[in-house]
Amino acid sequence: MGRYEGKRIAITGGTSGLGLATAQHLIDEGARVLITGRTPSAVAAAGRQLGDNAVAVESDTSSLPQIDALADRVKAEFGTVDALVVNAGIGSFDPFDAVTEQTYDEVFAINTKGPFFTVQRLAPLISEGGSVILNTSIANQTGWPALSVYSASKAALRSMARTFGKELLPRNIRVNAISPGSIDTGKLEKELPPERAAELRAEFTATNPMGRWGHPDEFARAVAFLAFDATFMVGIELVIDGGLSQL
Amino acid sequence: MTTYEGKRVVITGGTSGIGLATAKALVDGGARVLVTGRTPTSLEAARGALGPGALVVESDAVTGIDALAQRAAAEFGEVDLLVLNAGVTLAALLEDTTEAQYDEQFDINTKAPFFTLQKFLPLMPAGSAVVLTTTVSNVKGIASTSVYSATKAALRSMTRTFARELIPKGIRVNAVSPGPIDTGILERSMPLEAARQFIAQVTADNPMQRMGEADEVAKAILFLGFDATYTTGTELAVDGGASQL
Numbered sequence: 001m002g003r004y005e006g007k008r009i010a011i012t013g014g015t016s017g018l019g020l021a022t023a024q025h026l027i028d029e030g031a032r033v034l035i036t037g038r039t040p041s042a043v044a045a046a047g048r049q050l051g052d053n054a055v056a057v058e059s060d061t062s063s064l065p066q067i068d069a070l071a072d073r074v075k076a077e078f079g080t081v082d083a084l085v086v087n088a089g090i091g092s093f094d095p096f097d098a099v100t101e102q103t104y105d106e107v108f109a110i111n112t113k114g115p116f117f118t119v120q121r122l123a124p125l126i127s128e129g130g131s132v133i134l135n136t137s138i139a140n141q142t143g144w145p146a147l148s149v150y151s152a153s154k155a156a157l158r159s160m161a162r163t164f165g166k167e168l169l170p171r172n173i174r175v176n177a178i179s180p181g182s183i184d185t186g187k188l189e190k191e192l193p194p195e196r197a198a199e200l201r202a203e204f205t206a207t208n209p210m211g212r213w214g215h216p217d218e219f220a221r222a223v224a225f226l227a228f229d230a231t232f233m234v235g236i237e238l239v240i241d242g243g244l245s246q247l
Numbered sequence: 248m249t250t251y252e253g254k255r256v257v258i259t260g261g262t263s264g265i266g267l268a269t270a271k272a273l274v275d276g277g278a279r280v281l282v283t284g285r286t287p288t289s290l291e292a293a294r295g296a297l298g299p300g301a302l303v304v305e306s307d308a309v310t311g312i313d314a315l316a317q318r319a320a321a322e323f324g325e326v327d328l329l330v331l332n333a334g335v336t337l338a339a340l341l342e343d344t345t346e347a348q349y350d351e352q353f354d355i356n357t358k359a360p361f362f363t364l365q366k367f368l369p370l371m372p373a374g375s376a377v378v379l380t381t382t383v384s385n386v387k388g389i390a391s392t393s394v395y396s397a398t399k400a401a402l403r404s405m406t407r408t409f410a411r412e413l414i415p416k417g418i419r420v421n422a423v424s425p426g427p428i429d430t431g432i433l434e435r436s437m438p439l440e441a442a443r444q445f446i447a448q449v450t451a452d453n454p455m456q457r458m459g460e461a462d463e464v465a466k467a468i469l470f471l472g473f474d475a476t477y478t479t480g481t482e483l484a485v486d487g488g489a490s491q492l
Contacts (some may be wrong), residue, residue, distance in 0.1 A: 166492045169454055181477075209414050214477035221474045229466040232426075232459035235491030239481050246480030247411040 002030025004228065008078040010034045010125075012061055012070075012118055013088030015046040017185030018135065021216030022085060022223045027053045029224075034077055036061070036070060036088065061088040061114035062106070071121045080127040083227040086115045087135040091191055092150045104149050111153035112160075119164055123173065131174040133226050134161050136237060138181045138245040158237055165235035174234050176226045181241025184213035210242030251278035251473070255323040258282045259308060259315075259363060260333030262293035264430030265380065268461035269330060269468050274300040281319055283311070283333065308333040308359040316366040326370045328472040331360040332380040334399075338391040349394050356398035361405060373417030376472045379406050381482060383426045383490040403482055410480035419479040421471040426486025429458040455487030 004026050013019045014035025023033045027050055035050070036059040037043040047056030055077050059070045074081060090110045094103060119132055126132065139147050140155035161177040168175055182204040188197040205212060222240050226233070239245055251273050260266045261282025270280045274297050282297070283306035284290045293303045302322060306315045319326055335355045337348045360379060371377075384392045385400040403422055410420040427449040433442040450457055464485045471483060484490050 162492050165488055166454060169456075169488070183477075209411060210477065210479065211414075218475075218477040222470075222478075225466075225470045225474060229470060230463075230485070231466075232428075232455065232463040232485050232487050233467070233483070234454060234488030236484050238478070238483065240475070240477050242477050243410055243414065243479040243481075247407050 002028065004224070005030035007031040007082045007228070008033075008080070009083045009085060009227070010036075010070075010074050010078075010081050010122065011085040011087055012036045012059070012114075013135075014085075015039070015042040015056070017187055018180065018183060018216055018219045019085070019087040020046055020049075021185075022087070022220040023050055023054060025217060025220035025224065027051070032078065034074055034081075061118060062109040064117055067114070067117050067121050070118070071125060074122060074125055078125075080125050080130075081122075082127055082130045083133065084119070084122050084126055084130075085133045085135070085223055085227075086118050087133075088114060088118075089135060089154075091187065093146045093192070094149070095146050096148045099149055107149045108153050108156075111150070112156045115157055116160060119160075119175075123168060123171075126171075126173050128172045131176065131227050131230075132164065132168070133223055134158075134164075134175070134177045136161070136177045136179045138179050138239055138241045140179070141245060161237065162235045169234065174226075174230070176230065176233060176235065177237040178219070178222050178226060179237045179239045179241065179245070180214065180219050181239070181244045182208060182213045183216055183219050183240070185216055208242045208244055209247050212242065214240055214242060251276035251469075254278040254327045254473070255325060256280045256328040256330065256472075257315075257319050257323075257326050257367070258330040258332055259306075259360075260284065260380075261330070262286075262289040262303060264432060265425060265428060265461045265464045265468075266330065266332040267293055267296060269332070269465040270297055270301055272462070272465050272469060274298065279323060281322060283308070283315060308363075309354050312359065312363050312366050315363070316370065319367065320370055323370075325372050325375070326367060327372070327375045329364065329367050329371065329375075329377045330380070330468060330472070331363055331377065333359065334380060336392070336395045339394070340391055341393055344394055352394045352398050353401075356395070357401045357405075360402060364409060368413075368416075368418075371416070371418050375418050377409065377413075377418065377420040378468050378471050379403075379420070379422045380468075381406070381422045381424045383424050383484055383486045385424070386490055406482060407480045414479065419471075419475070421475065421478060421480065422482040423464060423467045423471060424482050424484045424486065424490070425459065425464045426484065426489040427453060427458045428461055428464055428485075430461050453487045453489055454492045457487065459485060459487055
């Protein structure tokens with residue numbers, strides 16, 4: 001009997017990295033999980049990996065019609081959910097002066113506007129006593145070069161955790177944020193040229209107080225804590241960063 | 248049910264409220280627990296509540312530090328989680344606060360945790376953790392809590408510095424910051440009618456429109472103690488949103 005037997009959770013951006021690790025952790029403890037992704041092949045692969053207790057859905061978080069379709073699908077599969085993990089997001093590593101309007105709009109569409117309307121459209125499906133967890137970033141409170149747009153998009157999301165937190169309380173739904181530092185999802189290697197990825201990997205290891213990257217499972221455990229145990233916690237941001245933003 | 252089989256935990260101020268709830272969850276999960284307290288009645292009540300699985304030790308937070316560390320060493324050898332939860336609050340306006348009240352609160356809430364951790368360090372292996380109990384009032388301005396809030400703000404600061412200094416030893420240090428928690432202490436420490444009025448006011452002011460349960464703080468302490476392995480130097484507010492919204 002798993003700790004999350006009978007729980008139903010929707011996770012946006014669940015086909016890789018933190019979302020996939022969280023889905024796996026929850027399923028291992030007995031939950032049923034619906035995940036989303038943009039790339040059909042990745043959605044299919046994640047569905048196969050997670051097995052019978054997962055529903056893998058193709059959905060682009062920057063498209064409102066697709067968010068509506070996602071809400072319909074969640075309703076059809078689960079009726080209601082106990083937790084909504086708004087995790088879909090995109091990185092962006094351009095120096096301030098090289099950022100185009102297109103990049104700017106894309107990052108805010110996926111990291112900020114998509115999450116806003118995902119919560120708006122899926123909130124009616126969250127059961128009383130359930131919760132929302134927004135995946136922010138410790139970059140939202142620091143000034144790292146080349147992260148101006150990304151950090152700002154996540155700072156806006158962190159703010160929404162507070163306002164949503166207040167607005168959803170009358171329905172007894174808790175909203176909190178989880179703020180990861182450098183978690184080893186393989187994303188660097190996927191998104192950057194090998195040399196730059198290796199450079200950043202070494203740099204983040206050297207500058208992290210704990211001297212290491214976090215494991216995706218360490219993120220997943222924090223999600224589960226906020227979803228099910230943190231019953232008197234609203235509007236907080238829980239940092240999983242080896243102490244980087246705190247020390 | 249999370250299991251804490253084989254874990255050795257010391258909780259100062261563990262005979263009532265948040266400390267006791269944490270001890271209970273740990274004992275139920277199979278941990279070996281040592282809790283401290285000062286008052287004979289609460290020591291007795293804790294023995295009853297925790298049963299033979301826990302050591303309930305009379306210890307003064309300020310004067311008993313060396314003896315407590317020796318006792319923990321003798322009983323457990325090592326300590327996997329140290330919860331520095333003992334604290335005192337003496338509500339008074341700035342103009343009414345005496346030097347004795349000031350010193351007592353800083354001694355118990357700030358200096359005692361500092362030196363308790365210092366004495367316990369040799370007992371704490373790599374992979375162990377410390378959780379300090381602070382308060383949401385350390386980031387707020389609540390009348391009559393100037394000294395109390397300041398003692399806890401100092402403790403929140405120590406959380407960061409301890410965390411940094413103990414990383415080479417593989418020890419994580421975090422704080423849990425409770426808001427209004429229904430521990431029964433109000434009814435015990437003030438006239439019943441005043442306590443009722445205070446509770447009604449706190450409930451009305453809280454975003455969740457209720458007080459928290461000691462058990463809800465205990466869960467956060469246990470998360471920080473055993474699950475939050477990539478988190479150090481942080482403070483978790485368990486306050487129904489009071490400091491966040």
